[in-house]
Amino acid sequence: MADRQNSNAVKTARTTFEILEELKERNEATVTELTDAFDLSKSSLHNYLTTLEADGYVVKNGNTYEVGLRLLDLGGHARHRQRLYDIAREEVTELAEETGELANLLVEQHGRGVYLHRAHGVDAVKTDSYIGQRVYLHNTGLGNAILAHLPRERIEEILDRHGMPATTENTITDREELFSHLERVREEGVAFDDEARVKGLRCVAVPIVNNNDTVEGAISVSGPTSRFQDERFREELPAKLKSVANVIELNITYT
Numbered sequence: 194m195a196d197r198q199n200s201n202a203v204k205t206a207r208t209t210f211e212i213l214e215e216l217k218e219r220n221e222a223t224v225t226e227l228t229d230a231f232d233l234s235k236s237s238l239h240n241y242l243t244t245l246e247a248d249g250y251v252v253k254n255g256n257t258y259e260v261g262l263r264l265l266d267l268g269g270h271a272r273h274r275q276r277l278y279d280i281a282r283e284e285v286t287e288l289a290e291e292t293g294e295l296a297n298l299l300v301e302q303h304g305r306g307v308y309l310h311r312a313h314g315v316d317a318v319k320t321d322s323y324i325g326q327r328v329y330l331h332n333t334g335l336g337n338a339i340l341a342h343l344p345r346e347r348i349e350e351i352l353d354r355h356g357m358p359a360t361t362e363n364t365i366t367d368r369e370e371l372f373s374h375l376e377r378v379r380e381e382g383v384a385f386d387d388e389a390r391v392k393g394l395r396c397v398a399v400p401i402v403n404n405n406d407t408v409e410g411a412i413s414v415s416g417p418t419s420r421f422q423d424e425r426f427r428e429e430l431p432a433k434l435k436s437v438a439n440v441i442e443l444n445i446t447y448t
Contacts, residue, residue: 224256272309288312299333306328337378361391363388382399
């Protein structure tokens with residue numbers, strides 16, 4: 194009896210999070226629209242939403258529901274508990290100011306990349322990414338910089354769990370091709386994203402590796418292909434990123 198109760202409790206918790214994820218994907222939805230996505234009656238789904246609304250995790254606007262700002266409180270707390278965020282955010286912000294582009298800080302958690310910090314320079318382009326967003330690791334420069342410093346078994350686990358979906362025609366979707374690419378990233382110490390996730394966007398990324406040779410995350414600079422050309426893309430930005438990464442790594446060691 195106890196096992197069945199525990200199983201029901203776990204299922205209820207999972208359904209709660211799935212409802213929140215569905216609301217995030219849809220931006221907003223009615224009870225009827227959500228009923229179509231879940232194997233639940235309208236009354237059961239309404240009970241979930243009413244509870245979430247009462248606790249501030251969901252907001253009701255007329256007949257529609259959307260994710261509430263209380264989740265931002267949890268996310269903000271989680272971010273501030275990340276030591277790398279406190280150490281690297283000022284360096285990443287300065288990187289954006291100096292390059293005039295979009296600078297990013299990403300970490301890996303549960304096989305996905307999570308943006309901890311993003312800073313916009315004066316010429317930075319707007320993208321679909323935001324702080325807290327989870328992205329695949331195989332199709333981003335940041336993700337490749339991290340994967341290149343993980344054991345092959347761990348990379349295999351990540352790919353088994355999340356797959357290698359294509360987001361553009363430049364996305365690597367073959368495992369052996371990815372491993373060959375990651376070997377070059379590891380040797381060169383820099384990952385180049387040539388429109389692998391977003392058409393028209395290039396990215397240069399380097400890993401943040403601590404004193405124990407464990408990768409803590411990665412930083413990058415992103416911009417339009419029109420500005421990320423030749424020497425700037427292949428030499429100037431990589432050198433700048435490696436210099437900033439070196440400062441962050443030293444601060445990780447001695448802070």
